[in-house]
Amino acid sequence: MTLRSRLLLRTCLLAMMTGTGLGSIPALAQTSAPVPLFLKQEAEQDAERTPAQNQPGAGNSSPLLSNGFGGTSSGATQTETFPSDPNAVQAVSLGAVDTEAVGTIDSARGGLGIDMWNGTTRRSAAHLISELPAIPATHTARDLQIRMLLSAAAIPQDSREISLLEARVAKLVEMGALDEAIALIHAAPQGARGSMLAQAEVNALLISADIDAACAVIESNGSQYEDLFWLKAAAMCAFYANDPTSAAFSVDLVREMGGEGDATFFGLVAAIRSGTAANPDLLNELRPLDLALLAIAKQSIPTSKLENGNAASIIGIINADATPTDIRLEAARKAENLGLISPDKLALAYNTVDFDPAALENVLDEANEGTPARQYAKLYQAAAQSTVAAARAEIIASLFETAELEGDFMQVARLSAPLLADIPVNGDFSWFAVAALKASIAANNFERAADWLQVAKSSANASNDISSRLSLLYPVLAVSGLEETGAVPARSVAVNAGLNSPQQNGSQPASQQSFGLGGAVVSDAPISSDGMASATVMPDSTSPEDVKTASDRAAALARHRARMIEWHEMQAPRGDQAAAKRYSELVFNLFEGFGIEVPDALWDGVLTAPYAEDRLTTSSAVSHHLSSAAAARQKAKAVAMAIQAQQIATAANADPKVLSDTVSSLQGIGLADDARRLATELLMSFNH
Numbered sequence: 001m002t003l004r005s006r007l008l009l010r011t012c013l014l015a016m017m018t019g020t021g022l023g024s025i026p027a028l029a030q031t032s033a034p035v036p037l038f039l040k041q042e043a044e045q046d047a048e049r050t051p052a053q054n055q056p057g058a059g060n061s062s063p064l065l066s067n068g069f070g071g072t073s074s075g076a077t078q079t080e081t082f083p084s085d086p087n088a089v090q091a092v093s094l095g096a097v098d099t100e101a102v103g104t105i106d107s108a109r110g111g112l113g114i115d116m117w118n119g120t121t122r123r124s125a126a127h128l129i130s131e132l133p134a135i136p137a138t139h140t141a142r143d144l145q146i147r148m149l150l151s152a153a154a155i156p157q158d159s160r161e162i163s164l165l166e167a168r169v170a171k172l173v174e175m176g177a178l179d180e181a182i183a184l185i186h187a188a189p190q191g192a193r194g195s196m197l198a199q200a201e202v203n204a205l206l207i208s209a210d211i212d213a214a215c216a217v218i219e220s221n222g223s224q225y226e227d228l229f230w231l232k233a234a235a236m237c238a239f240y241a242n243d244p245t246s247a248a249f250s251v252d253l254v255r256e257m258g259g260e261g262d263a264t265f266f267g268l269v270a271a272i273r274s275g276t277a278a279n280p281d282l283l284n285e286l287r288p289l290d291l292a293l294l295a296i297a298k299q300s301i302p303t304s305k306l307e308n309g310n311a312a313s314i315i316g317i318i319n320a321d322a323t324p325t326d327i328r329l330e331a332a333r334k335a336e337n338l339g340l341i342s343p344d345k346l347a348l349a350y351n352t353v354d355f356d357p358a359a360l361e362n363v364l365d366e367a368n369e370g371t372p373a374r375q376y377a378k379l380y381q382a383a384a385q386s387t388v389a390a391a392r393a394e395i396i397a398s399l400f401e402t403a404e405l406e407g408d409f410m411q412v413a414r415l416s417a418p419l420l421a422d423i424p425v426n427g428d429f430s431w432f433a434v435a436a437l438k439a440s441i442a443a444n445n446f447e448r449a450a451d452w453l454q455v456a457k458s459s460a461n462a463s464n465d466i467s468s469r470l471s472l473l474y475p476v477l478a479v480s481g482l483e484e485t486g487a488v489p490a491r492s493v494a495v496n497a498g499l500n501s502p503q504q505n506g507s508q509p510a511s512q513q514s515f516g517l518g519g520a521v522v523s524d525a526p527i528s529s530d531g532m533a534s535a536t537v538m539p540d541s542t543s544p545e546d547v548k549t550a551s552d553r554a555a556a557l558a559r560h561r562a563r564m565i566e567w568h569e570m571q572a573p574r575g576d577q578a579a580a581k582r583y584s585e586l587v588f589n590l591f592e593g594f595g596i597e598v599p600d601a602l603w604d605g606v607l608t609a610p611y612a613e614d615r616l617t618t619s620s621a622v623s624h625h626l627s628s629a630a631a632a633r634q635k636a637k638a639v640a641m642a643i644q645a646q647q648i649a650t651a652a653n654a655d656p657k658v659l660s661d662t663v664s665s666l667q668g669i670g671l672a673d674d675a676r677r678l679a680t681e682l683l684m685s686f687n688h
Helices: 003-018 042-053 122-130 139-150 164-175 178-187 194-207 211-224 228-240 244-256 263-274 288-296 311-319 325-338 343-351 357-361 372-385 389-406 409-420 427-442 446-459 466-472 474-479 544-571 577-593 600-605 620-631 635-650 656-668 672-687
Strands: 513-516 519-522
Touching: 122 164, 122 635, 139 164, 139 178, 139 635, 139 672, 164 178, 164 194, 178 194, 194 211, 194 228, 194 288, 194 311, 211 228, 211 288, 228 244, 228 263, 228 288, 244 263, 263 288, 288 311, 311 325, 325 343, 325 372, 325 409, 343 372, 343 409, 357 372, 372 389, 372 409, 389 409, 389 427, 409 427, 409 672, 427 446, 427 466, 427 672, 446 466, 466 474, 466 544, 474 544, 474 577, 474 672, 544 577, 544 600, 577 600, 577 656, 577 672, 620 635, 620 656, 635 656, 635 672, 656 672
Parallel strands: none
Antiparallel strands: 513 519
């Protein structure tokens, strides 16, 4: 008797024993759970599978995600149907509707454009996607990577056996971008999804701890596919539904179909049956299905998983009912820092902590909590419940100070952004202006940041430290575009210091100037002892408009040079001069990437021994492909290479030239806003 016949016989026997018949599987709300049924005739199954196997992403998993890039079904045909969701973005490739090209965003909503794969083969695109980091080093890179994967775009037509849709979804799940992964799956036509995408949806739901929804997907898909995944998933759903008979049947099927080597699965099954804890040695590599089985066993995920950077495990710890409160808070804190959860979800986690009302009322007089996350939660709750703007500002300021000591300032800025929005931006809060300015920049609210910057400038005087604090923040203000620097696109003109420097073509405003061999010269510009803060700009012509543009830019350059002198002088007293030098090099390299002048005298200041240093850098291949893709405007490839290049950002000895080239390349492909956000995040992260 064949295996299929034995399975059919056992299924029929089970149906007679349980009285369920051979009809549809009962819903989860009932006492039984989905059981994989192989009840169709061989010919019927072949008829179903044959057309599905002739299109990428249908049937069983594609060669890309199961056996590398190989494959044999080169004569595939495309199913010419639009996505089942009428609101999904639809993409057209080479004049025909391509189900592989679907996405959830177009260029108007942050997508990279219909032609983003221009000049890239499908095989190369698949490789670029599969090699993207699971945890990008910066929030900007994570956002850019998600947008790249969600973009509707024409798909290269070579190697049609490779499914880029499956690759994109798999990477989103690996990143912990679960809602985005499910949305992308649903954007594809139902008939083009196949086992791989169905498994990805189940995995995303299980990581999210939505076992009910996952079992609904398993029930609707499990009988279509013969993978062991679906048998194990059916067993999990049976245990979840407290249906031991169905669970035993599915577990036996896993054994009979060669799954007995999965020690983790069978160990968790044994733990559920016996009510005892699973062997910790079996929990080293947890899959989404294992997370669900642990939840059913009422066993917590090992806290060691917080340290391995695995998105599924970290999110699982946050969502698991068995996780202790303090562990959940620390997991949420780490997850938001890595971009795995939103600031809103972090706020929800912090709001679950019960504090004494009196402690919140007098939070600034209370002793600190035992962990940073609990202290953040306490201050956040106190600020949220405060109805007096001045009191709320004081609590938020304390929250910022606490977070800055822990290196969490940018996270707390994102967390408190809705609370900060209720603080009036006026002179009554001048004491708070610089902190609010920094927090607004960190939260990417540059409009509010500009308002706070004006309050800070107008409130600066000899009796406070606002001016010096703004000077320390100047590189961030310049890179983020909040300060005029007289910058021109990199490499378009030469910029040099001093009155007798080569001239520059104009393009911006001033009021007092004279003309001579040097063009427009600002007569009242601040000048240092070496003359470095003066500025000269040659107008494009003698027309009044060009003269004004040149003089305006000369004034901006003069102010920029003066501010750079102030900032440079404030670096000397820093205790860690090695860190000060690294930060200066990062600033100078990023400035040059944006065409912002760095006077030679400042470069001279970092020209100190040792001249040969150990630096973490990227491979020359990454650098080559980054620059060549940007030059050819191959947007998806350039973005993928930029994301790989910025992975060095969190290292203390990261090569600043690589980071500068990264932001320059993003500018070169039209992603100027992303380039500025990345540069700003790099500067703020380094300095904290």
